[in-house]
Every structure is written in structure tokens, then in C-alpha cells.
Amino acid sequence: MKKMLTLSALAWATLAPSAMAAEEVNVYSYRQPFLVEPMFNEFTKETGIKVNVKFAKKGLAEKLAQEGEYSPADVILTVDISRLSELTDKGLVQSVDSDVLEKNIPAQYQDENNEWFALTTRTRSVYSSRERVGKLGDDFTYDDLAKPEFKGKICTRSGKHPYNVSLVSSMIAHQGEAATKKWLEGVKANLARKPQGNDRAQVKAIKEGLCDVSLGNSYYLGKMYNDKEQKAWADAVYINFPDQKTTGTHVNISGMAMAKYSPNKDNALKLMEFLSGDKAQSMYAEVNYEYPVKNGVKRSALVASWGEFKADTISLDEIADHHSSAIKLLDEVKFDL
Template identity: 50%
Template structure:
């Protein structure tokens, strides 16, 4: 049975057994681990289910798209949260800034996750990667290679689409550009991006593919995993959007491809710390990493784990060596520059 079939069979049962944290579950309960997450539980519910089977530790999960770090901060010492699982370096940095994490020293995590994909002080660890790629029209764009710097080239004037540049994905890319070239050159790059836009930034990454198919633009920014979700999803329109584009893995000049991460952090007042560490270590095991890669079309952080064939077809990912933590720290300045240039206006 394929991993995807395995997940489809387990997901409903796993969601049923992965209960929401409630007052009836005491913070000091034995044999449990409490997870706060803004990732859809269906993306890794089978992983949690297998963790419970392997360890006997029950996973209680609460899902919310927004506000989890603030909630944990407000709960203070009484918070039942053991682990925060979230997407984007921005949200991981937010957890650090709010002071809700604690450092963790784990040989298993350090062996599985490259140093650039974890906090230097062990306060968060990446679980998966996604690349910020270029979607390009199959009919109108013959380029097979491009740099992020090229996106500001006047050759693309009126041909570029993107979601808001204040969105976390583009803020992280802009922060990475600051680390590569400094603030002044990044500001000029943003001006070039704005000048090349075919329309005001809007929608999401899937809408970029939609606009390319409609002829609104020829190229755009989008995360790699959305192509997998569109291609193999049930929405027939989105399948057509995906069919209209080819994916280019851009690089920085003299650098690699910009990646962002999903990650996990141990909470400051974790009542079940030992179980939390076991869960975090399990989620970087080869088995769990394979599920991440196959179900959500992401890149595993652990070396030697197979990549989904569709994602692999985009070419070999050569991630830029800059540390994700440095990108997190540069986000505030990136947001200021995006606002200063008025990319979204």
C-alpha cells in the first residue's frame, strides 16, 4: 500500500483519536503530549497515530490558523501546551519573541536536521522545507533557469504576478535578499518587482497559476508544494492551472534556492517535556519524514528520504546555505522595505 493510501485510510481515525485539549485533560497527565498547531491535522495525523502506536503516548492536538503563540503566552505557566508545530520562519520567530519556547539539546534532532534548518540555541527545529519557486507559462516562457534578482529585470515588465509581498512567504524571501545584498540593493530590487507587476498583488500562490493560465501574466512566485496539491487534488479547475505552468527553481546570484520551513518548538512550561521531546524526535525519523514529503509535497529535512516524484521532477533542490534563523531576524526590516516601496499598492 502506498503512503498516500495509508494516510487516506488512517486520517479519519487519527483525527478522531487526536482529541482537542480540554479541561478534562490535566496538564500533569501521564502518557500524553499536548500539541498546538496551525498546520491542518490531516497533513500529519497518520504520523501522530503511528507515534502513539510506537510509544503508547496519546497525542492531544488543538488546531487554529491564527493566534496560537499569543494564546500560549496568555496561558503562561498554566499552559498545557508541550509542542508548537507551525509553518514559516516568521511564526517560529514570533514564538521566540514572545518568550514561550525553551532550548532543547537533542542528539537525535541535531543529527537529523542540518544546522541551517534549526535555531542555534535549540529553540525550534525544522520538520520540512518548501522552496519559493517561479511558476512560468508553458506556452509563453521558454526559460528553464532564472535568479531571484532577474525578477526585477525590465524584460518582465507587465508580466509578473504574485500574492501580497507582505505575506509571510514573500517577506521571508525579501529578508533573504537583504542578507544577500543589503538593504539598499533590496529596496531597488523591490522597486523592480513593483515595476514588473501585471496587476496589484492579490490572492494566493494558486491564483498566480490561475492568472498565468488566463494570460494575465507570464511568470509568478509560488511555493513548490501548491503545484502538487493542485495537480493531485479534486478541484478540476486547479488541475488546469497546474497544467498551464512549469516550475523553475530559482537561485540567488552566486547562491542557492530560497527555502522556508515548517517547524516544531518545545514550549517553556511544557508539562510533559519528556514526551514532547520524543514526539519531536519521532517527527524527524525517516518514516515520519517520508509521510511529510509524500502527503504535503514538501522537501524532507532529513537526508536520504525520498522526495515525492512530482516535486523531484522540478529538478534538484540546491537550498541556499544561509541560516533560516537569520532570515527570521531580518523579517522586520524586510516588511519595512516592502511598505516603503509600496509593492502592494
């Protein structure tokens, strides 16, 4: 019996290190591999926790709902407040209590019930032709896009894309539905073509003379500058930050949440806290030209060259509350038709 106990103890001692080395955390991500994998590698290097990732372009909420309590997901990474709100509305995530996250992430950029947290911010900017329009001044507002002077000069992607829906939602939060509907009608009347393509395609259209101004997320300018073909598009425009003398430029986020049935909750929290810290925030800033959400973390040199701007301080939770109304208004004015 004594010999058997000794052998058992030896076997446990042999297995224990392997079990420890097998610590892991499972991530479901809308964010692309090139952006998040370097951070995950650094996290594993620091903690010994392996990060397993499932990448997707759509359908993560549906997948989580289908898997239910048997889901292996620990952390969800996504973009846009609408997608984060979808996770909370469907009960697919859980509240997280963390002093580290509370310290690193401003209150404006986290859910009031601690069910999601921002990782980066990006503006919904207006790009203008350097040749035909020039830099738009500090007096320029989103409202100005509905003025007659922009007749036939605006390009945009689908109004019902989440980035535009969030902008329309913020307009509703500030001005109400009636004023926002009138604004949408004015913008639609000023479109140079039917909404189509992505944000970069609109800048290309400006370069080609199809339109003079477009709506687009700020980080796309950085991406275009680092693409051999698209650099010429970026060189053809200025980036502008509307509403500098009023409410401030509309800001959206990329963010994270802990899955409701996280099987590796402790490791999930460690990863979330790491992603909110200085090292990961700096990596985000350099690789994807986004604004770090943590105060004090430097922007990339390119992003810093665009200058300072006043950001809208409205709660993202409040913006999310108006998403269904925004889609209703876009349908009513037949924005994409």
C-alpha cells in the same frame, strides 16, 4: 490494618495501568489535520502516548502568552521561519537538548539555541507559463524579476505575507537594504495586477493569461496536480529554481518547538524526535509534497520529477534577523498598493 494495606495495594495495582495508558502530549498546530494526524496516529501506535491537538490558522503565539505557565501546550507546529522566530523572540519556547534531533536535522535548519527545529523544507520558486515563456534557464535569478522584460507579466500574493517577507529578508541578507529596495521597486513596476490571493491563485492567473510568471512555494504544485479543477493550472506552468549559478534558491521551512511550560516534557521530546525520523519524514514528503529535512529520506515521486536544485545555504536565523527591515522596505515602496 493488614487487610486495609492489601486493599490499598490492590487498588493501586488496578489504577496503575490506567494511569500509564493516560500518557499524553498536547500539540498546538498551524499545520492542517490531514497532514499531521496520520503521523500522530503512528506515534501513538508505537509509543502508547495519546496526542491531543488544537488546530489554528492564527493567534497561537498570543494564546500561549495569555495562558502563561498554565498552558497545556507541549509542542508547537508551525510554518515559516518568521513564525518560529516569533515564538523564540517572545520567550514562548524552551531549548531542547537531543542527540536524535541533532543527528536528524542539519545545523542550517535548527535554531542556534536549540529552540526550534525544521521538519520540512520548501522552495520559494518562480512559476512560468509553458505556452508564453517556457522553462527559465539556470541563469535565471530573483533579480531578473525586476528587469524591464517582465513589465506587466508578474503575479504575486501580498508582499507582506510571511512567505514573501522571508524571501525579501534573504535578499537583504545577501545584498543589503539599498539593493533590495531597488529590486522591490522594479518588481512592483512589473506587476500585472495588485498583489492578491494565495500562491495557487497566481498559477491560475497564468493559466488564464493574466500574467506570465509568479512567485510560489514549491509544494503548491503538487497540491494542484492532485486537485481535479486545479490540475489544469499546474499543467500550464513550469516550476523554476532561481539563482542556481549564484546563492541558490531561497528555502523556507515548517518546524516545531517545545512550549516553555510543557507539562509533559518527556513525551514532547519523544514526539519531536519521532517527527524528525525516517517514518514521519517520509509521510510528510508523500502527503504534502515538501522536501524532507532529514538527509537520505526519499522525496515523493512527483517532487523528485522536478529535478535537483541548489539551495541557498544562508542561516535561517540570519534571514529572521532581517524580517523587520523587510517589512519596512515593503511599506516604503508601497508594494501592496
